[in-house]
Amino acid sequence: MDNGASSYRRFRDNGDQNAFVEIIRDYKDGLILYLTSIVGNVQTAEELAEDTFFLLGTKKPRDKGTGSFKTWLYTIGRNLAINWLRKHSKRIEFSVEEYADLSSDEDIVEASYLKKERQIMVHKAMRKLSPEYQQVLWLIYFEELSSKEAAKIMKKSVRSIESLLYRARKALRSQLETEGFDNENI
Numbered sequence: 001m002d003n004g005a006s007s008y009r010r011f012r013d014n015g016d017q018n019a020f021v022e023i024i025r026d027y028k029d030g031l032i033l034y035l036t037s038i039v040g041n042v043q044t045a046e047e048l049a050e051d052t053f054f055l056l057g058t059k060k061p062r063d064k065g066t067g068s069f070k071t072w073l074y075t076i077g078r079n080l081a082i083n084w085l086r087k088h089s090k091r092i093e094f095s096v097e098e099y100a101d102l103s104s105d106e107d108i109v110e111a112s113y114l115k116k117e118r119q120i121m122v123h124k125a126m127r128k129l130s131p132e133y134q135q136v137l138w139l140i141y142f143e144e145l146s147s148k149e150a151a152k153i154m155k156k157s158v159r160s161i162e163s164l165l166y167r168a169r170k171a172l173r174s175q176l177e178t179e180g181f182d183n184e185n186i
Contacts, residue, residue: 004022004023004026004027004068004069004070004073005068005069007019007020007022007023007026008023008056008069011023011057011060012060012062020056020057023053023056023073024053027070027073028049028053030070030143031049031052031073031074031077032045032046032049033045033138033142033143034074034077034078034138034139034142034143035048035049035077035078035081037134037135037138037142038078038081038082038085038131038135039081039084039085040127044084045081048077048080048081048084049077051080052073052076052077052080055076055080056073056076061076067148067149067152068149070145070149071145071149071152071153074139074143074145074153075152075153078153078154121176121179122172122176124179125172125175125176125179126138126172126175128175129168129171129172129175130171132154132164132168133164133167133168133171133172134168135154136150136154136161136164136165136168137165137168137169137172139153139154140165147161147162147165150165
C-alpha cells in the first residue's frame with residue numbers, strides 16, 4: 001500500500017493533480033479526527049486540515065524522508081493546531097454528544113447500543129484527561145501509529161512517549177473506574 005509519499009512526489013515534482021486528490025482522500029478524515037483531539041472542535045479541525053492541505057499544495061515543502069508520510073503530514077497539522085491554540089489561547093470544550101451519533105433508530109440492536117455507550121464513556125473520560133494524555137492515546141490507539149511515529153509528531157523521545165502512554169492509560173483507567181466502568185469492560 002502506498003503510504004502517500006510517492007503520491008506527494010508525483011504531485012510535487014510532476015504537478016500530478018490526481019496524486020494530490022489521492023492524498024486528500026486517503027488522509028483527510030484521520031487528520032480531521034486527530035486535529036479535533038487537539039483543538040476540541042470539529043469545525044476548527046476541518047479548517048486546520050484544509051490549511052494543512054493548502055500548505056502542502058501551494059508551498060510544496062520537501063519531506064525529509066525520516067518517517068512515514070502520514071507522520072510528516074500529521075506533524076504539519078499539529079503545528080498548525082498549536083499555532084491556532086496559541087492565537088485563540090482558550091480551549092473550547094464541547095460535549096461528547098457532538099462526537100457520537102446518538103440516533104435511536106428502532107432497528108439498532110442492544111449490542112451496538114452498548115458498544116456505542118462504551119465508546120461515549122471512553123471519549124467522555126478521555127476529554128477529562130490532560131491534552132497531552134489525550135493526544136498520545138489518540139495517536140497510538142485511534143490512529144494506530146507506532147510510538148516512534150507518535151514521538152516525531154509530539155516532538156518527544158520514544159521513551160518519553162512510552163512513559164506518557166503508560167501514565168495516560170493509567171489515568172484513563174482511573175477516570176473510567178470513577179465513572180462506573182468495571183474492570184471487565186476497560
